[in-house]
Amino acid sequence: MSAGTIRPLDPALAREAHDWTSTxxxxxxxxxxxxxxxxxxxxxxxxxxxDL
Structure with missing residues (x-):
């Protein structure tokens, strides 16, 4: 709730973010x-x- 309302992502932006984080x-x-x-x-x- 503190992050705000959850809204869907634009598919092109979601793909770009996925591709960037998965390199x-x-x-x-x-x-x-x-x-x-x-x-x-x-x-x-x-x-x-x-050494213990």
């Missing part, structure tokens, strides 16, 4: 971002050593 390049950039973030927080996840 291989964007997926790889997204994965790389989260991988870097995880490695900063948990550098031991790839070293094989875990």
């Amino acid at each position: 291989d390049r964007r997926s790889k950039a997204n994965f790389a971002y989260y991988a870097r973030k995880a490695l900063r927080s948990h550098p031991d996840c790839v070293s094989g050593q875990v």
